[in-house]
Amino acid sequence: MRYRVSLPEPDSHLFHVEATLARPGAAPELCFPVWTPGSYLIREFTRHLEGLEALDTEGHPLTITRLDKHRISVAAGNAAAVVLRYRVYANELTVRTCHLDGTHGYLNGAAVFPYAAGRLAEPCQLEVVPPAGWEVATALPGGPTSFTARDYDELADSPVEIGRHRLLRFEVGGKPHQLAIWGRAHLDEVALVEDVRRIVEVFERLFGGLPYDRYLFILHLTEKRRGGLEHARSTTLNLARTSFFPRDAYEETLAVVAHEFFHLWNVKRLRPAAFTPYDYTREQYTRLLWWFEGVTSYYDGLALVRAGITEPRRYLRRLGQALTALSRTPGAAKTSAEEASFLAWVKQYRPDENSVNSTVSYYLKGELIALALDLALRRAGGSLDVLLRTLVAHHADAGLPEDGVERAAAAVLGAEAARSFFDGFVRGVEPLELRLEQLGLRLRRRPAAGFDDKGGTPRAENGRPEAGWLGIDLASGPRLLVQSAREGSPAARAGLYADDEIVAEDGLRVVDRAALWDRLCQEGPGGKLRLTVFRRDELREIEVPLAPAPEDTVWIEPAADAPIPARAAFEAWCGGRWPEGSIRDASG
Numbered sequence: 324m325r326y327r328v329s330l331p332e333p334d335s336h337l338f339h340v341e342a343t344l345a346r347p348g349a350a351p352e353l354c355f356p357v358w359t360p361g362s363y364l365i366r367e368f369t370r371h372l373e374g375l376e377a378l379d380t381e382g383h384p385l386t387i388t389r390l391d392k393h394r395i396s397v398a399a400g401n402a403a404a405v406v407l408r409y410r411v412y413a414n415e416l417t418v419r420t421c422h423l424d425g426t427h428g429y430l431n432g433a434a435v436f437p438y439a440a441g442r443l444a445e446p447c448q449l450e451v452v453p454p455a456g457w458e459v460a461t462a463l464p465g466g467p468t469s470f471t472a473r474d475y476d477e478l479a480d481s482p483v484e485i486g487r488h489r490l491l492r493f494e495v496g497g498k499p500h501q502l503a504i505w506g507r508a509h510l511d512e513v514a515l516v517e518d519v520r521r522i523v524e525v526f527e528r529l530f531g532g533l534p535y536d537r538y539l540f541i542l543h544l545t546e547k548r549r550g551g552l553e554h555a556r557s558t559t560l561n562l563a564r565t566s567f568f569p570r571d572a573y574e575e576t577l578a579v580v581a582h583e584f585f586h587l588w589n590v591k592r593l594r595p596a597a598f599t600p601y602d603y604t605r606e607q608y609t610r611l612l613w614w615f616e617g618v619t620s621y622y623d624g625l626a627l628v629r630a631g632i633t634e635p636r637r638y639l640r641r642l643g644q645a646l647t648a649l650s651r652t653p654g655a656a657k658t659s660a661e662e663a664s665f666l667a668w669v670k671q672y673r674p675d676e677n678s679v680n681s682t683v684s685y686y687l688k689g690e691l692i693a694l695a696l697d698l699a700l701r702r703a704g705g706s707l708d709v710l711l712r713t714l715v716a717h718h719a720d721a722g723l724p725e726d727g728v729e730r731a732a733a734a735v736l737g738a739e740a741a742r743s744f745f746d747g748f749v750r751g752v753e754p755l756e757l758r759l760e761q762l763g764l765r766l767r768r769r770p771a772a773g774f775d776d777k778g779g780t781p782r783a784e785n786g787r788p789e790a791g792w793l794g795i796d797l798a799s800g801p802r803l804l805v806q807s808a809r810e811g812s813p814a815a816r817a818g819l820y821a822d823d824e825i826v827a828e829d830g831l832r833v834v835d836r837a838a839l840w841d842r843l844c845q846e847g848p849g850g851k852l853r854l855t856v857f858r859r860d861e862l863r864e865i866e867v868p869l870a871p872a873p874e875d876t877v878w879i880e881p882a883a884d885a886p887i888p889a890r891a892a893f894e895a896w897c898g899g900r901w902p903e904g905s906i907r908d909a910s911g
């Protein structure tokens with residue numbers, strides 16, 4: 324199949340597409356994907372199509388019959404080729420959809436290009452006709468405007484950036500890497516290139532080489548972060564312009580870069596057998612997303628320490644924050660990591676106010692399972708690094724079977740220990756067992772010290788007594804909007820709902836979250852709040868008796884008396900120096 328994309332009027336947000344199918348047969352069936360790999364939600368890309376017509380090579384119209392929402396059949400007769408013409412409205416600025424305006428064009432193959440049923444394995448050609456002065460960046464071989472793909476999967480897996488992007492370059496292992504940047508930011512490009520290079524080197528060492536000829540990072544810098552999407556030879560990252568300063572924000576950004584890059588092994592080359600081959604017409608189910616997203620999340624932070632970008636203490640703070648988030652998720656006691664993986668299509672990509680009470684993120688739980696598994700493997704003389712290499716070596720072609728991780732772990736831990744680990748923490752909802760003392764570390768707990776206290780550090784001295792417990796999360800922004808009421812909390816028992824807006828307490832306006840927190844400290848456990856809330860447009864009063872706050876805020880500290888072997892194990896694990904002194908210094 325040959326595809327030609329032009330952008331005669333970028334401000335219209337319309338890509339003009341011509342797709343030519345040679346040797347069509349009498350009635351070829353053409354399919355438009357309903358989802359794009361890596362983003363587990365049915366997106367119905369055809370809703371953005373318009374003006375669909377089919378022609379033969381002489382330009383005579385051919386009759387199109389719609390088979391369903393995303394498939395058509397063309398009465399081709401004995402035409403030598405079928406030419407489909409249509410436009411795609413592209414005004415959705417995410418990494419998994421398409422965007423076109425007066426400054427650039429960005430397209431994902433699955434959102435734009437149909438394939439002929441039964442012919443996914445055939446090579447594809449792509450020609451882009453950019454406006455004058457615009458250039459094309461994609462991981463596909465070829466260029467500057469004509470490209471080839473081995474098959475439809477490679478085409479769908481190679482997003483295309485078209486515009487006046489800045490192009491930064493570096494090499495690792497003799498292989499060219501590029502960053503194509505659309506959008507403005509105050510950013511030190513030299514430092515960014517150097518840090519990304521160090522991240523690539525860490526993974527090159529971990530996996531013993533780079534399995535591509537060339538790699539492309541597409542960066543979209545906009546007003547807010549919209550995440551990243553992994554591909555085999557490229558990634559697209561949508562980052563906030565403000566995500567390069569201060570240091571914490573910058574390191575978080577580098578962690579996203581590391582995350583998407585790591586995926587080129589974990590979920591691209593090593594992918595679930597359930598996704599082999601990809602089926603673009605419907606949901607594909609696996610219980611392993613906790614592995615593919617959780618292990619990737621684990622390594623995106625660890626890689627920054629191994630690259631010398633993050634101090635080990637800052638990484639411990641991040642792990643403490645992840646443990647805090649998990650301990651504040653009542654849904655983690657109801658939904659296992661496997662179940663959350665399987666239901667990604669209806670849960671993970673459709674979060675709502677009940678998610679915290681009913682389910683758990685397979686990213687978050689998976690990251691902490693990865694840590695627990697790494698600790699267990701290290702006690703048995705192995706490591707997650709080695710397990711990963713083993714899985715990539717054995718399953719990169721046929722795909723990772725659903726029991727593949729457990730079997731590989733059993734080879735190191737023994738069958739019984741592996742079964743008990745997976746029964747408890749992966750298939751089950753038992754609290755994770757983290758034997759951090761083997762790394763000279765200690766897990767500590769305390770109550771939260773504010774609505775925005777994410778944990779990861781000891782409590783800062785603020786001169787306030789212990790707060791009474793309400794049990795709500797507030798949405799970000801200036802209004803005191805209840806985002807969720809945690810199941811079993813005083814707020815939930817008293818009938819405070821998600822989306823209630825707190826406007827007053829004891830008859831007086833509450834100006835901000837700090838003022839509300841002060842009232843919780845002033846009343847303390849055993850006290851009560853008399854809240855006035857807007858529920859939709861109706862004013863209500865709700866009295867909430869306050870309970871003692873749970874110790875749901877976690878941090879990890881180096882044990883002052885950690886023996887030398889534990890300190891050595893720590894350094895072997897994270898690649899950084901044993902942190903002297905208190906982790907408190909790492910905050911701020």
Ligand SMILES: [Zn+2]
Nearest residue numbers: 582586616619
């Ligand atoms: Zn990911």
